[in-house]
Each structure stands twice: as C-alpha cells, then as structure tokens.
Amino acid sequence: MDHAVVIGASMSGLLAAAALHRLFGRVTVLDRDTLPTVDAHRRGVAQSRHAHGLLAKGREVIDELLPGLSAELVAQGAIRGDLQRDARHIHGGHRLARGDSGLSGLLASRPLLEGQIRRRVSALPGVRVLADRIATGLLAQDGRVTGVRPADGEPIPADLVVDAGGRGSRTPFWLGELGYEPPREERVVIDVRYGTREFRRRPGDLDGDLVVIIAPTPEHPRGGVALALEDERWIVTMAGYGEGPGLALTEFADYAATLPVLDLHHLIRNAEPVGEPRSYRNPAGVRRCYERLSRFPEGLLVIGDAVCAFNPLYGQGMTVAALEAKVLLEAELRPQAFFRRIAKIVDAPWDITVGGDLKMPGVEGDPTPRMRMVNAYLERFHAAAAHDPELVLRFLRVTNLYDPPPSLMSPAALLKVLRGGAPRAVPVPA
Incomplete structure (x- = not known):
C-alpha cells in the first residue's frame, strides 16, 4: 500500500499517522489550522486551555506507537507520578484510600503533549503534516474511497482515508453524498460548563501531591481537578452541569468552596494566578455507531472524537484515541472489521460516562x-x-x-x- 491520508492533526489523527507509517509508504496529515511552530494553544482545539488527563494506559500505548515519547516529555518538564500514591481521588463524596498502584501517570499541558507528538510524527519517514488544508469531500469510485478533495489545490489520491476530524467530522454528510446511510447517533445532553485558571506551584502545595480529582455527585453536581504541570504551574479546572464557575479570582475560589471537599479551595485561595482564565462549554456526549452500518465504502475509516466524543470530565478521550490508533496495526483495514474492533474499546468508557451523567440533575434521559x-x-x-x-x-x-x-x-x-x-x-x- 502506498498512500494514506489522515484528516485532522488532532491527537487521534497524529497517533493514527504514527501507526499508518508502518503500513504505508507515504502518510499525509491534513489540518485546517495554522499549526504552531512552538508548543502553543491552537484554534481548532478549544479545550486545550483546560486540564487534560492522559490515563496510564494511554501513556503506555503512545509509547508503543512513538517509543521514548514519555522520556522526551519528562525531559521537557512533564511530571511522572503514581496515580494512587501521588493523587487525591474524591468520588461519591469519599476520599479514597492511598497506596502504591504501580500505574504511572504523566502530567503535561495539552500544548506540550500535542506539540511533542506532532514533532515526532512529522519526523517519521514518509509522513507529511500539512497545515491550512481543509478537506471538503471524498473521491470515490466503484464503492471505494480513493482520495480527498481539499478546498484549495488538486485532489489528493489515497489508498486509505482516515477521518480524525473530531466532533465536527463531515463523514456522515459525505456518506450521504456517496449514496450511503449515515451512522445512527447516540447523544446525551449534558451541558457541562468549565472554568480554568492556572497558578504558580510552590513547594509544599497539597503536601507534595500532584493531582486532585473531585468528582461531582447528584447532591453536588460540580467537580474539579488540579494537575501539576511543567514550569512549576497548577492547572485548575472546575465544572458543573448546567452552570460553571465565574472566572474572577474571588468567584473561582467561592465556587471551589462548594465542591464536595475543600482541597481545591485550600489550594487556590492564597495561590498566585498565572495567565488569563478561560471558559468552555460541552453540550453533549455523542457516539456515532459506525459498527452498526450494513454498507460502508472501502478505503475509509473514522477514529477518535469523530466516532465518540465523551464527556471530557472523565478524561478518557486521548487514551481511547491511542487504543483505536493501535488497532490500525492489529486488524485488517476493512471498515466493518475495524469499526467492530474499536466499538469494543468505546463500549466501556461510553457506558461509564453515560451512567455517571444520567444520575446528575438536569441531564436528559433515563438510566436503564x-x-x-x-x-x-x-x-x-x-x-x-x-x-x-x-x-x-x-x-x-x-x-x-x-x-x-x-x-x-x-x-x-x-x-x-x-x-x-x-x-x-x-x-x-x-
């Protein structure tokens, strides 16, 4: 096989390219954004200014796809820690017991993580990452996708097209253009609203702990997280169902005081803020059930948030994207077989998030x-x-x-x- 095209230089798109370069002579990644040359936030990842969780399994899989990546990130300031010993987990209003889990977490800002992955992928033999390129449609012939139509320039032929275009994926629309049914969607309206601030990290903060996770409860449908980051910073994100924190420092601290425990309030009430606060809103969790389609064109796959966009409060998206990218190496690349494989990856985290969301007041739908x-x-x-x-x-x-x-x-x-x-x-x- 000669050429694969990936739509989207998101985490899922970059990790898909890291896998595909082992199978194809050339891999081209197209992204609509102007990609930064340094580690920086970019327009197409609105959530990058908020706390991101890379689960231990996700870190392991990314190191399989890009060997040595964790060590490179640590050399640039990312922080390793045991996910039980070095973290405060509060779930259901209970402070969970500490211990040595053997699960190694990696704390890094989204710009550092994505930037290093993009550098590594861009340096792989045969891989090109092209910025400012918008895919407007698919080329197809005889029931097979044969390439991509960009907004500007000549059509790009491909043996395989992978859509990693995120929540805004155009594949459902493109399928209609080609005479196929779009996938059925499962949607849970959650209306989760975020607020995030960063603070200077000082010796002794949280008695040396690196992570605080406070899960919302039906009685207190608000939660928050604090993660230690590179450059001696804390990133603190708090969120609620139907409402979020005010971004002024006093409002932010007052909101922290309403969470099930006061750990975040104690951390930020005397902390030195760094940078500008940011807000974000996530209206719904969405799953597109490609595995249930009886007809689908050959030469096209869909991955990452374009398949399932979880409630980001649970921090599962990057890890699921990594696991799906690994499937590209483990399974035949025929769409129906691929979608059945990744459905098994998506099932458990989707059930976890939906079950948790449906018990919150104001979330539409009845739990089974x-x-x-x-x-x-x-x-x-x-x-x-x-x-x-x-x-x-x-x-x-x-x-x-x-x-x-x-x-x-x-x-x-x-x-x-x-x-x-x-x-x-x-x-x-x-």
Missing part, C-alpha cells in the same frame, strides 16, 4: 435498570474504597481502561464492598 444498579453499587464501592487501597486500585484499573467494569464486581470485590460500604441496600447483580 442496569445503570441504576451499577450506580447504587458504586456508591457502596466508593464508601468501602475510602479505607481499602486494594479496592481503589481496582477502580483505577477500570478508569484507566486496563480492566473491564465488571471487574469491580468480582466475588472478592463484592464481598469487601458489601461488608465495608455505606449501610444502604444495593441490588446484587445476578
């Missing part, structure tokens, strides 16, 4: 009986995990996409939860 059972069980699980590090490790292995969610209900875990959780009746799964 199974979701209600899981949510009730998780309340007991988090209560028990407040004093059981082994349960916390099980939870982190699920949220970091190592283990499937049912592992939280193994006989050993179930016994611990029912003995040590909050005194509330929970339906036990059959």
Whole structure:
C-alpha cells in the first residue's frame, strides 16, 4: 500500500499517522489550522486551555506507537507520578484510600503533549503534516474511497482515508453524498460548563501531591481537578452541569468552596494566578455507531472524537484515541472489521460516562435498570474504597481502561464492598 491520508492533526489523527507509517509508504496529515511552530494553544482545539488527563494506559500505548515519547516529555518538564500514591481521588463524596498502584501517570499541558507528538510524527519517514488544508469531500469510485478533495489545490489520491476530524467530522454528510446511510447517533445532553485558571506551584502545595480529582455527585453536581504541570504551574479546572464557575479570582475560589471537599479551595485561595482564565462549554456526549452500518465504502475509516466524543470530565478521550490508533496495526483495514474492533474499546468508557451523567440533575434521559444498579453499587464501592487501597486500585484499573467494569464486581470485590460500604441496600447483580 502506498498512500494514506489522515484528516485532522488532532491527537487521534497524529497517533493514527504514527501507526499508518508502518503500513504505508507515504502518510499525509491534513489540518485546517495554522499549526504552531512552538508548543502553543491552537484554534481548532478549544479545550486545550483546560486540564487534560492522559490515563496510564494511554501513556503506555503512545509509547508503543512513538517509543521514548514519555522520556522526551519528562525531559521537557512533564511530571511522572503514581496515580494512587501521588493523587487525591474524591468520588461519591469519599476520599479514597492511598497506596502504591504501580500505574504511572504523566502530567503535561495539552500544548506540550500535542506539540511533542506532532514533532515526532512529522519526523517519521514518509509522513507529511500539512497545515491550512481543509478537506471538503471524498473521491470515490466503484464503492471505494480513493482520495480527498481539499478546498484549495488538486485532489489528493489515497489508498486509505482516515477521518480524525473530531466532533465536527463531515463523514456522515459525505456518506450521504456517496449514496450511503449515515451512522445512527447516540447523544446525551449534558451541558457541562468549565472554568480554568492556572497558578504558580510552590513547594509544599497539597503536601507534595500532584493531582486532585473531585468528582461531582447528584447532591453536588460540580467537580474539579488540579494537575501539576511543567514550569512549576497548577492547572485548575472546575465544572458543573448546567452552570460553571465565574472566572474572577474571588468567584473561582467561592465556587471551589462548594465542591464536595475543600482541597481545591485550600489550594487556590492564597495561590498566585498565572495567565488569563478561560471558559468552555460541552453540550453533549455523542457516539456515532459506525459498527452498526450494513454498507460502508472501502478505503475509509473514522477514529477518535469523530466516532465518540465523551464527556471530557472523565478524561478518557486521548487514551481511547491511542487504543483505536493501535488497532490500525492489529486488524485488517476493512471498515466493518475495524469499526467492530474499536466499538469494543468505546463500549466501556461510553457506558461509564453515560451512567455517571444520567444520575446528575438536569441531564436528559433515563438510566436503564442496569445503570441504576451499577450506580447504587458504586456508591457502596466508593464508601468501602475510602479505607481499602486494594479496592481503589481496582477502580483505577477500570478508569484507566486496563480492566473491564465488571471487574469491580468480582466475588472478592463484592464481598469487601458489601461488608465495608455505606449501610444502604444495593441490588446484587445476578
């Protein structure tokens, strides 16, 4: 195979190119943005100014696709830490027990992470990353996509086109142009509103911890995260369902005081702010079910947020994109086989986010009986995990996409939860 074209120099697009360069003689990545020459925010990634989580599994997979990347990031200031020992996890209003998880996290700003990945991918043999190039349509013949039509310039022929164009993917529309049905969409309207500020990081902040994660609860549908970053900074992002924090420093601190615990309030009330505050709004989680289509043109794949855009509060998007990119190396590149493979990757994080979102006030939709059972069980699980590090490790292995969610209900875990959780009746799964 000679030439693959990737639409979008997003994280998913760059990681797809990192995989495809092992299979194709040439890989061309097209992006509509003017790409920065230094590590900087860019227009097409509006969320880059907010906290980003690279899960431990995602870091491992990215190091497989781009060997040595983690070490390069650390050399530029990224911070390693154990995801249980060096982090404060507050879920269901409970402060989870500490311990050594063996799960190695990597803390870096989105511009540093994306910038280093873009540099590495751009340097791969046969790979070109082209800025200011907008794809306006697909070339096709005899049921096969054969290239891309850019807004300016000559058509670009390709043996494979991968759409990594994010939430704004045009593939559903292009399928209609080619005589195919678009995929069915699952949509959960969440209306999550963010506010983010950065602060100077000082010795002794948070007693040396590197991460604070405060998950919202139905009683307090607000949450927040603080991540240590390069250049001795904290990035603090807080969000609520239907409303978010004010960006003025006093309003931001006051909002932190309404979270289920006061860790973020204590951190920022005397901290020195750095840079300008930013807001962001995420209206909905969206999944496009390509795996359910009976007809789809050969030579076209879709990946990343163009397939499933999660509620970003859960920090799963980059890791799912990395896992999907790895599938490009592991499976045949026929669309239906590829979409079935990545559906299995998407299923668990999608169920986690949707189940969590539907229990929040104001989120449209009714949780299924199974979701209600899981949510009730998780309340007991988090209560028990407040004093059981082994349960916390099980939870982190699920949220970091190592283990499937049912592992939280193994006989050993179930016994611990029912003995040590909050005194509330929970339906036990059959």
